[in-house]
Amino acid sequence: MKTQTLIKLILVCSSFFTISICVSVLILAKTKVVELSYSPQVSQSDPTTVDHLVFGIASTGNSWFRRKQYIKLWWNSIPNKTMRGCVFVDTLPHGEKANNDASLPPLCVSQDTSKFLYTHKGGLRSAIRLTRIVKEIVAFNHSRVRWYVFGDDDTIFFPHNLLKTLSKYDHRLWYYVGSTSEIYDATQVFGFGMAFGGGGFAISSSLAQVLAKVLDSCIQRYPYLYGSDARVYSCITELGVGLTHEPGFHQVDLRGNIFGLLASHPLTPLLSLHHPDHTDPIFPNMPTKKSLQHLFEAVHVDSERILQQSVCYEKRLSWTISVSWGYSVQVFQNNMVLPEVLRVEKTFRQWLPGNVFKGIYNFNTREYHREPCKRPTVFYLDEVSSAKYGSISSYKRHFQNCSYNSSMSKLEVIKVVTDELHYDSKQTRRRQCCDVLPSNAGKLMEIAIRECNYEELIFMN
Incomplete structure (x- = not known):
């Protein structure tokens, strides 16, 4: 003054x-004068871009060779943009240099953590090293950072959707954004307020700067915790900040076939997938890496729409049709009310065998029928391409040794036409509608996805 x-x-x-x-x-x-003198120079109205993100990826020298194939899927996946961040390892892999591949983030050797006490009997001491990624990545002092994003070397991020989601929040405020496990047992043990590290989480730069300063002293109070995400959560909790829940982050604490989870994705952008080594390939008759590459073919066409579920009804045949865009189409040969279709089919197994709580999930489920012929007929993504105002994707029927009625026995391909999806990230999302179009032959069904009309309901007439 x-x-x-x-x-x-x-x-x-x-x-x-x-x-x-x-x-x-x-x-x-x-x-008042002092507050104004420290006000940020960056306007929140400026769009958040990939240049504002810095990634801290947890890895080891031993796992890097087999896990880097997953990071290659998404790193630098936004055209004409170079992403920033580092993969933190305990030692450099033999014969590997820190910066030898532009399609991957550089490797950074973590600092020594021998001074920190660690007492958890069932865990690994590396949890201390991985916790300190937060401190070490902030110390690099990258310019213009709005968000620090953390994950494992087998966390598959979807960067465009991540940007769209984080742009909802003011990076100048303290935010801790992530999601919990799919299974009740793990969430109950580690906390419903903790962002699970395999699914990935984001910390606003303003919070990360403060967290980095207090992290080492805070770590000393939690030698008994299992993982790094539990320590980060505990230290953020000590700063008085709670979790901002975004269900698009997926820990995937599941085994086997996760088709049910992907085919009934929440009405939110897909942000991450985890544990590809512990689940079946997401497309049949493909190895894991190729199946993920196939999914990314659709991601590159319309990232925001990937796995978004639309449901429509074929009134003449009394069929219920569920489209998980870019992945699959399911045809139920009966009328199903919408809430039942949206339930996650339990195609997967629980993460660990044990008591009844290990088989309870944090979402609505429906049983996976033991008889294949009583399950919906599944059509998997075959091809996808951009069109003038959107996209065209085709889905081929997956073989099921069943006897169908004449209409279903003929149907081999479902074609889906859409416009490009552009959601305002600050608006409440609404599920889109779809229409079964008149087809030229019994082998083909055509579906158009569109915005629902103002008072339109999704139901079987």
């Missing part, structure tokens, strides 16, 4: 206020 202004305010106070009120006014005036 300028001296002349202060003098004028003191003179006014001496004429009209008591001394105590005058002092309060002066303190308030001075405080």
